[in-house]
Amino acid sequence: MQGLRVVRGGREVLHDLAFEVPRGTIVGLLGPSGCGKTTLIRALVGVQVVRSGTVTVLGEPAGAPGLRRRVGYATQKPAVYGDLSVAENLRYFAAMLGAPRSDVARVIDEVGLGRHRDQVVATLSGGQLSRVNLAAALLGGPELLVLDEPTVGLDPVLRQELWELFRELAAGGATLVVSSHVMDEAGRTDRLLLMREGLILADGTPEALRARTGARDLEEAFLQLITEQSGSAA
Numbered sequence: 001m002q003g004l005r006v007v008r009g010g011r012e013v014l015h016d017l018a019f020e021v022p023r024g025t026i027v028g029l030l031g032p033s034g035c036g037k038t039t040l041i042r043a044l045v046g047v048q049v050v051r052s053g054t055v056t057v058l059g060e061p062a063g064a065p066g067l068r069r070r071v072g073y074a075t076q077k078p079a080v081y082g083d084l085s086v087a088e089n090l091r092y093f094a095a096m097l098g099a100p101r102s103d104v105a106r107v108i109d110e111v112g113l114g115r116h117r118d119q120v121v122a123t124l125s126g127g128q129l130s131r132v133n134l135a136a137a138l139l140g141g142p143e144l145l146v147l148d149e150p151t152v153g154l155d156p157v158l159r160q161e162l163w164e165l166f167r168e169l170a171a172g173g174a175t176l177v178v179s180s181h182v183m184d185e186a187g188r189t190d191r192l193l194l195m196r197e198g199l200i201l202a203d204g205t206p207e208a209l210r211a212r213t214g215a216r217d218l219e220e221a222f223l224q225l226i227t228e229q230s231g232s233a234a
């Protein structure tokens with residue numbers, strides 16, 4: 001991604017962003033609410049009108065038709081049908097994608113919803129609902145998974161399990177871009193993009209960010225970077 005600028009509602013919300021994501025890694029996109037994480041994700045999956053810049057995904061321009069089956073995207077708000085069961089939703093999405101039917105059982109298992117496979121989605125808890133949404137993004141075994149705050153509303157045990165799943169997927173060669181505004185999740189990534197007000201404040205491994213700022217934890221490192229940035233802007 002190079003020189004990415006996005007204007008929304010008459011205001012520039014991403015300012016000249018550039019970064020590259022190596023395959024097979026988990027990249028965390030972190031920053032406070034409204035800093036532009038979702039907009040950046042929308043640009044990656046090719047649904048965002050951009051003012052300028054180039055976004056290349058798996059060697060093709062973001063949003064190219066050939067990427068449809070190679071990129072899995074889970075939006076922040078679950079986008080599944082409330083009046084269908086978990087399995088019915090996933091069978092439908094698998095058919096739309098041309099993914100094998102056997103994938104349905106696999107992804108239900110991966111997100112730990114086996115006991116709820118025949119439950120109507122409207123009756124699921126919030127955490128279960130977000131897992132159905134995630135399961136839909138896993139259909140077809142995409143090479144790039146783009147997940148917008150996939151762990152919101154989940155208890156610590158489930159969050160831990162999902163991060164283990166993300167790690168397994170990356171070990172199998174998938175690349176994951178995962179947004180979050182929870183700093184304790186940042187330490188689980190291979191690489192962090194810390195965002196603030198439409199800019200990338202820092203880009204590096206969690207260890208490198210801690211070392212660079214001399215901070216004890218990533219929350220403190222983030223605050224330190226903000227102070228540095230404000231100092232250099234003044």
Ligand SMILES: Nc1ncnc2c1ncn2[C@@H]1O[C@H](COP(=O)(O)OP(=O)(O)OP(=O)(O)O)[C@@H](O)[C@H]1O
Nearest residue numbers: 008009010013032033034035036037038039040181
């Ligand atoms: N459709 C829109 N029209 C105008 N402004 C918008 C629109 N969508 C987003 N914005 C603005 O763009 C900025 C970035 O929003 P974005 O949704 O990318 O943030 P975010 O980091 O994902 O936030 P959150 O963590 O709360 O989801 C915000 O200031 C938001 O108000």
